Amino acid sequence: MTPPEKTSRETRLQHWVAAELQADDPAGLPLVMVSGDASFRRCFRAVQNQKTFIAVDAPPEHEDSAAFVKVCGMFRDAGVHAPEVYAVDCEQGFMLLEDLGDAMVLPEMLACQASQDINKPDRIYRIAIDTLVRIQLCGNQDLLGAYSRTELRREMDLFTEWFLLAFLELDLSAAEKDLIDQTMTVLEDAALAQPTVLVHRDYHSRNLMLLEQTPTAEGDNADVFELGVIDFQDAVHGPYSYDLVSLLRDCYIR
Structure with a gap:
């Protein structure tokens, strides 16, 4: 049985999303859960006129929606494909975001392991590292807390x-x-002695999304991927090797 508080918040979120999308009837915008993690945050998918959105329930007593919006803006300004924020209500802990789909990097990597494909992971890692460099070069890093x-x-x-x-x-x-x-x-001591950059803090295959696969002149298997980045609200200013190690020593890939 769903706890009453969750039911209440989900209903409030549904009405808020309907108002933001100018929908006449909230019941016509059902929310389908797409993720719930170790945090209190839950994500739902809503569909209007064949366009999908992600509605986020982030209880303000536990989650910081303002931090998410701030870091998201920094990423997007740096050319990183973080989800666009369509609407936010920090007081209620609600956000309406661009839907980056369901294609996490992790299942793709595991499938490549099973098929012994070493080329596609190499391409994905190259783009993930290029994306990480953009993150590390984000401006306004002084707005973030230090990794003390x-x-x-x-x-x-x-x-x-x-x-x-x-x-x-x-x-x-x-x-x-x-x-x-x-x-x-x-x-x-070793971490604090390093040059400091913006640190995502959770930069791994479950927080990277495959957005596009475009064949190139090199052949049908030479796909070009654009990566979306999620779950960055805990970003800080810290050691430059931190995110690279999270990516290359990914605990979800053995």
């Missing part, structure tokens, strides 16, 4: 909390805890 030592440690501590303690159920000695602490300090 405190934030780096908070995220690295998840390794201890969820892998060592929760998953492996290890009982760490004081000496082992001290060794982990020293190791993380070394990693923090």
Whole structure:
């Protein structure tokens, strides 16, 4: 059974979307969920006159819609295909976005693994890296928070909390805890010593969308892909190697 709060928010979102699209009857714009992740944010697809939109429910007590809109504008100004924002209500936590489709890079990469195709992944990675360079060269990066030592440690501590303690159920000695602490300090120092750029923070195959596949003169298999970028609202100013490692050491691709 759907919790009442979710039902209430979904109904409010549907009415808001209908108003933004100037639809007479909200019931004529049903919302179909397309994603829900580890956050409180949920995305729905709406269709009007054969055009699709993504309606986002991002409860303001948990999600920052203003940050999404800000980073989205920075990306688009840099020539990165982030979804266009058609409408936003930060107070309610609602957004109406361009629909970038369902073609994530991840399934394509896994299919290439299964078929032992090494050429298409190479092309996708080249374009993903070109896109990343555009992200790193975005202007107005001073508008973003810094990837501080405190934030780096908070995220690295998840390794201890969820892998060592929760998953492996290890009982760490004081000496082992001290060794982990020293190791993380070394990693923090290395990260903070790097030149800083705009960091997406989640730049991997599940947040990159295949938008176009255009045959070229090189042959039918030489596709040119445009990549859409999503889930960037937590972007910060930080180490220039961070996103590249997320892409090339993708935890979803083995």
